[in-house]
Amino acid sequence: MSRIVPQFGLGTFRLSDQILIDSIKTALDLGYRAIDTAQIYGNEAEVGQAITESQVNRNDIFLTTKIWTTHYTADQLIPSLKQSLQKLRTDAVDLTLIHWPAPQLGISVEEMMKNLLEAKQLGLTRHIGISNFNIDLTQQAIDAIGREHIATNQIELSPYLQNQKLVDFLNQQNIDVTSYMTLAYGKVLHDPVLQQIAQQHQANSAQIALAWALQLGYSVIPSSTQAAHLLQNLQAQQIQLSAEEMQLIAALERQGREVDPAELAPVWDK
Template identity: 70%
Template structure:
């Protein structure tokens, strides 16, 4: 697996809040941080990493290219700008944030520009985010399967995306799960609370353990030290086959993130 199993998400965090979150996460043991151009927090993430005084080679940094930078003449300059903000010569992973079919994005063109960034040494690995099966196949066809490290997609007990996950795992493309807690909606689920009580942990830890046990990488965010630590310890939880089967039944195809102009036609 190329993508670290556990990382810190920074979506919706800004200013001092994101600096504190990243610094605390690195302090308690996180070594992977996920950001994006559209989050407008790359500079703060870079500052937090610099202030942590960890060696760059200990960290795995992911950023995502925003749609306005997809044109071949814009992608590499925009990534170089991200690198300046993140205070690094290269990130470990760069993703195309959304396929944006309604904006007329050529998958082949944007993937080739991203591959060029990799060949220039600006990013160690490249991948995609929010791609359905058809568009993932287009990405594979345009630059080769060996260059696609992951597809970062929304996955939670309420949105299990079996067809897409099955396709990605068959292709040996890492699955990165974001919104694993569905904006907190799964935290009060009676089944997850019941399983959590059995394991003497929280429902959040159970949701993360469910994702990890399927081989997904996860990138939950938090601003609280105790939650950051608790999320990290979800890696130690082993759910039984019966518990995993019960959680599988929670799937309701409930999607939290679906921007009309950017999202593909999802695989049902």
């Protein structure tokens, strides 16, 4: 199965207003062609404005949003996505994800996935997928709608949280892995192993962490508000790490999860 999600994109978590608009327009100028947002980020309108004001045609941009937990039911999901499309100033997004499985809400995976599949069948989104699902819940999603409809599972992944069991399962199922929080809120930037590898490549530790994820076949969506950092992140695609360097980074695993909301998260695979 060929990759659906572009390997490199721009994240927009925690960004808003003119800072976000400028970040997106700069990124698009530099060559980014994928943008990731979500209903709960509260910034879809700015994302839509930035794309409209940019020099890049909407058809050349892979745009992702995520349905928030309050919108999973049949009467909520499609209307909420239509609202997102209005804010994003587009007739359809390229990818729509279930943001968190939120088991405590009492909505079954089967129900939310079938509602999301209906949105795809209506042409509101080209592809659909999941985010923050563990192995068991991913299997439930597959059982509900078929793995051919699940483009990706967007999960927290970094050198400090490598999620190998889940990644192996997704690879077996031919479901793209999208890595968010690849820099672990900046914690990996000061890692001596990454810094040492970076010196060998005349790069910085952020680029090494991103190159590691890219080399493992993951899609990455780092964010930045600074043009220099946006460009450096993009240039991580040119870095080729040796097998030995990849092994050194693999040894950094410490189950260092940064995002784990009790009411939304599943039981994570260890």
